[in-house]
Amino acid sequence: MHTLKTLGSLTALVVLGSIMAMAAGQQVPRFTPEQEARLQIRGVKDGLYVIPGFDGGQSGGNVAVRVTDGGVIIVDNKFPYSFDFITEQVRKITDQPIKYVLNTHHHDDHSGSNADFLPTAEVIAHKNARANIVRNNQPGPPRVIFADETAVFVGGAEVQMFHFGRGHTNGDAVAYFPDLRTVHTGDLIVFGQRLDGSTLSPFWDFGNGGSVLEWPATLTGLLALDFDTVIPGHGPLLTKDDVRIFRGKMEIVIDRVRTEIAAGATRDDIGSRVDTADLDWPLAPSRFRNVFDELTGAQ
Numbered sequence: 001m002h003t004l005k006t007l008g009s010l011t012a013l014v015v016l017g018s019i020m021a022m023a024a025g026q027q028v029p030r031f032t033p034e035q036e037a038r039l040q041i042r043g044v045k046d047g048l049y050v051i052p053g054f055d056g057g058q059s060g061g062n063v064a065v066r067v068t069d070g071g072v073i074i075v076d077n078k079f080p081y082s083f084d085f086i087t088e089q090v091r092k093i094t095d096q097p098i099k100y101v102l103n104t105h106h107h108d109d110h111s112g113s114n115a116d117f118l119p120t121a122e123v124i125a126h127k128n129a130r131a132n133i134v135r136n137n138q139p140g141p142p143r144v145i146f147a148d149e150t151a152v153f154v155g156g157a158e159v160q161m162f163h164f165g166r167g168h169t170n171g172d173a174v175a176y177f178p179d180l181r182t183v184h185t186g187d188l189i190v191f192g193q194r195l196d197g198s199t200l201s202p203f204w205d206f207g208n209g210g211s212v213l214e215w216p217a218t219l220t221g222l223l224a225l226d227f228d229t230v231i232p233g234h235g236p237l238l239t240k241d242d243v244r245i246f247r248g249k250m251e252i253v254i255d256r257v258r259t260e261i262a263a264g265a266t267r268d269d270i271g272s273r274v275d276t277a278d279l280d281w282p283l284a285p286s287r288f289r290n291v292f293d294e295l296t297g298a299q
Contacts, residue, residue: 002004002048002121003155008077010273011042013259015230015282020109027262028081029057029058030051031058031059031195032080034272035053035058035059035195035228038052038054038059038115038176038195039051039052039053039059040052040089041065041089041093043091044064044180044182044229044231044237045180045182045229046180047066047067047068047157047180048064048065048066048067048177048180048182048229049064049065049067049087049093049162050062050064050065050237051063051065051078051085051086052190052236053109053233053234054193054194054195054200054234054235054259055109055194055195055196055200055234056107056109056234057109057194058194058195058196059078059108059194059195059232060078060079060082060109060110060112061076061078061104061107061109061186061187061233062231062232062233062234062235063075063076063077063078063086063089064076064091064175064177064231065089065093066091066154066157066159066177067094067096067252068096068154068156068157068277069096069155069156070099070154070155070156071096071097071098071099071100071154071155072094072096072097072098072099072100072154073096073098073099073100073101073152073154073157073159074086074090074100074101074102074233075101075102075104075159075175075184076102076103076104076110076111076184076186076233077101077103077108077110077111077112077113077114077117078109078110078112078113078282079108079112079113080108080112080113080115080116080139081112081113082112082113083113083117084112084114088136096155097120097225098117098120098121099119099121099122099144099154100121100122100123100152100154100159101114101117101123101124102123102124102125102152102159102173102175103123103124103125103126103173104129104172104173104174104175104184104185104186104188104233105125105126105129105130105132105168105169105171105173105186105187106125106130106132106133106136106138106169106171106208107169107187107205108134108138108184110187110233111125111129111133111138112138112139112216113140113141114133114138114140114141114239115140117166118140118143121193122144123140123142123143123144123145124142124144124145124146124150124152124161125142125144125145125146125173126145126146126147126161126171126172126173127146127147127171128163128169128170128171128209129142129145129169129172129173130142130145130168130171131171132171132208132209135246136208137138146161146163146173147163148162148163149162149163149286156213157177157179158177158178158179159175159176159177160175160176160178161168161173161174161175161176162174162176162221162222162225164217164218164219164220164221164222165214165217165218166209166210166211166214166215166218166222167188167204167210167211167212167214167215167218167219168186168187168188168202168203168205168210168215168233169205169208169209169210170208170209170210170211171188171208172188172218173186173188174186174188174222174225176225176227178226180229181226181227181228181229182227182228182229182230182231183222183225183227183229183230183231184231185222185230185231185232185233185243186233187202187203187233188218188219188233189219189230189232189233189238189242189243189246190202190214190232190234191234191235191236191238191242191246192234192235193235194234198282199280199281199282200234200235201281201282201283202215202246202250202264202281203287203291204287204291206290206293211294212250212253212254212290212291212294213254213291213294213295215247215250216244216247216250216251216254219243219247219250220247221238221244222243223244223247225242227240228240229298230242230243249279249281252279253274253275253276253279253281253283253291254291254295256272256274256275256276257274257288257291257292257295258295260273260274261292261295261296265292267289267292267293267296267298269281270285270289270291270292271284271285271286271287271288272285273287274288
């Protein structure tokens with residue numbers, strides 16, 4: 001399921017980036033017509049849609065849209081300048097108001113429009129995600145937080161939120177649509193290519209409590225849910241097997257760094273001694289130094 005499903009024929013495209021503006025210190029990017037077409041809302045399953053996102057620099061994260069007769073629940077909301085685009089996309093499929101906005105984590109390519117949604121919707125996040133938003137002086141800290149799990153109910157639909165542990169950050173949450181057997185993982189899972197064609201790879205944000213060593217166990221918690229469809233933080237729709245593969249790659253990275261440490265690698269040279277080309281994860285040397293630090297207790 002490595003291609004997003006198309007929602008019928010696309011209506012007239014919203015011209016993303018046709019106006020250059022500044023929002024929260026970020027400039028709205030310009031997109032080619034082909035890129036704009038890739039970013040239009042499309043169906044996942046009955047009543048569930050995705051506004052695609054392929055990277056943290058241009059298109060933001062994937063936004064899940066759960067439509068009911070009693071209102072709309074969305075998961076994530078891209079950048080501080082994305083509010084109008086998201087609401088226009090939702091209006092293509094329903095006139096129901098957006099009542100809940102669920103944050104998978106604090107990064108502003110996923111929670112950047114919180115402040116714009118707060119006057120009319122409830123924003124919910126894990127307690128650590130809210131703390132990260134506050135500490136990083138981001139706009140729109142959620143008014144509602146949870147520790148381990150929570151749920152919202154709108155129009156007969158339920159969306160559950162789970163915190164299975166650390167990984168990408170210390171505040172990662174998974175949104176689960178039990179009736180549709182679908183999860184939105186945030187950046188606990190990323191896959192594929194960015195809009196510019198470069199390959200996505202996982203990022204452990206140690207500055208905000210992330211952990212590469214705990215990430216596999218967090219994914220094991222996710223895998224205990226009953227689902228067959230995955231909306232990752234960035235990239236196309238995936239399957240449960242893709243989560244298992246991703247977890248396996250993470251374990252391989254950890255094992256390779258551990259092996260090199262046992263063979264005498266230092267923090268300075270660990271980046272040149274570990275190769276992940278076979279995993280299709282282009283990791284910068286600093287990522288391996290992060291793993292080194294966590295394995296040796298320096299982190």
